[in-house]
Amino acid sequence: MEKDLVEYIVKSLVDFPDDVAVNVVEGEKSTILELKVATEDIGKVIGKQGRIAKAIRTILSASATKGGKRAVLEILD
Amino acid sequence: MPSATEKYMTREFEGRSEQEAISKAVEELQIEREDFDIEILPPKRKGFFKKNVRIKIYYNDGNEENLEENEAPINSDFENQVIEFVTTLIKKMGYEAKVSVNFRKERKLGLNIESDNSSILIGRKGKNLDSIQLLTNVFVGRLDQDQKVIIDSENYRLRHEERIIRMAYKTAEQVKYSGRSRLLEPMNPFERRLVHTALNDFQGIETKSEGDSLYKQIRIIPIK
Numbered sequence: 002m003e004k005d006l007v008e009y010i011v012k013s014l015v016d017f018p019d020d021v022a023v024n025v026v027e028g029e030k031s032t033i034l035e036l037k038v039a040t041e042d043i044g045k046v047i048g049k050q051g052r053i054a055k056a057i058r059t060i061l062s063a064s065a066t067k068g069g070k071r072a073v074l075e076i077l078d
Numbered sequence: 079m080p081s082a083t084e085k086y087m088t089r090e091f092e093g094r095s096e097q098e099a100i101s102k103a104v105e106e107l108q109i110e111r112e113d114f115d116i117e118i119l120p121p122k123r124k125g126f127f128k129k130n131v132r133i134k135i136y137y138n139d140g141n142e143e144n145l146e147e148n149e150a151p152i153n154s155d156f157e158n159q160v161i162e163f164v165t166t167l168i169k170k171m172g173y174e175a176k177v178s179v180n181f182r183k184e185r186k187l188g189l190n191i192e193s194d195n196s197s198i199l200i201g202r203k204g205k206n207l208d209s210i211q212l213l214t215n216v217f218v219g220r221l222d223q224d225q226k227v228i229i230d231s232e233n234y235r236l237r238h239e240e241r242i243i244r245m246a247y248k249t250a251e252q253v254k255y256s257g258r259s260r261l262l263e264p265m266n267p268f269e270r271r272l273v274h275t276a277l278n279d280f281q282g283i284e285t286k287s288e289g290d291s292l293y294k295q296i297r298i299i300p301i302k
Contacts, residue, residue: 006170013163013217045216050292053216056209063198063206065172 003072006064007034010057015042031071034061043078086136090119099133101294104267105287108275109137111267112226156223157187163217164189164229167210173199185224189214191231200234207231239272246273246298247280253298254282264293 004023012018020039025032038046047054054076061072089107093099096118104111114137161177168175173195180188191207193199200207211229218227228235246262253260262273270287273296277285284301287294 006167009166009170010213014213014220048216052212056212059201059205059209060167060171060213063171063201063209 003032003034003061003064003066007036007057007061007074010060011036011038011046014053015039015045017042031073033073033075035075035077037077040078043076046076086115086138088134088136090132090134092130092132094130096131096133097292098290099131101267101287101292103133103135105271105274107135107137108271113137156221156225159221160187160214160218160227161189164191164210164214167213168193168199171199175199180228180230186226186228188228188230191229193231196231200231204234204238207234242269242272243276246276250277250280250283250298253300254280257300259297259299261288262296262298264289264291264295266293270294270296 004025007023008021011021011023015021015038017039020037020042022037024035024037026035027033036046045053046057048056054074058074061074064072066072089103091099091103091106093102096116100111100116103109103114107114114135117134117136119132119134157179161179164177165175168177168191173193175191175193175195178190178192180190182188191199191210198206199210201209207229211227214227214229218225230236242265249260249262265273274285277283277298282301284299286297286299288297289295
């Protein structure tokens with residue numbers, strides 16, 4: 002599942018994996034994944050020029066989705 | 079900064095930004111960003127208002143290539159951790175894959191992904207493969223290992239390089255005979271280096287990079 006995927010990736014990249022939380026909001030056509038990490042880790046999840054956030058989103062859109070719903074990743078701060 | 083200075087060559091570069099200076103170094107020396115260290119130098123008072131960023135880079139010259147060709151010793155703990163990461167990542171994406179070591183070089187580990195879904199895992203223009211590789215390298219950076227991981231599937235990397243070089247030659251021919259310059263699609267520093275190198279000895283044209291971002295475009299220009 003997408004939530005599991007995002008959690009796995011993000012927990013492998015941050016300093017405070019215990020503070021990683023993904024909240025799933027089911028929309029009609031898309032699933033929104035709200036990602037929360039420790040303040041110190043926000044930069045690690047976004048990366049220089051957003052490279053890491055972009056890579057996570059790319060992988061998310063390449064993952065096999067159930068029911069053909071689009072998954073959208075939002076990083077909360 | 080590296081202390082064994084006799085092992086390293088140094089060169090200075092300037093640019094409007096640090097990034098630009100780095101790109102210049104990458105292109106001029108035909109080395110990868112990972113292969114050198116940078117020191118930011120104090121700005122030289124030159125023009126009236128433009129303060130260029132100056133950097134000094136430390137890199138290994140020539141010999142490194144020979145070093146790189148040698149197989150590096152097996153570092154199985156590290157390899158297992160990386161393979162585990164990539165395998166789990168792909169599994170959580172919803173695909174089955176077998177990940178194995180492709181090559182071992184000095185400071186570089188090559189992995190190969192075998193999967194029935196390899197075309198999805200590679201993605202359009204390799205963007206999925208590149209994303210998996212990027213995240214894996216961030217993960218590896220946290221393991222405190224001075225290693226870079228190259229991830230491949232279905233020999234995509236080599237095929238992609240060949241495709242870029244073929245395209246460069248083809249466009250260079252057109253430029254030479256039409257006498258009109260052509261702009262290539264945006265490419266990353268590694269891809270641009272392939273083009274510059276391939277067309278270095280090509281008579282009647284020259285190559286130049288345009289643009290400011292990491293993904294610059296190369297223009298092939300006819301010379302009279």
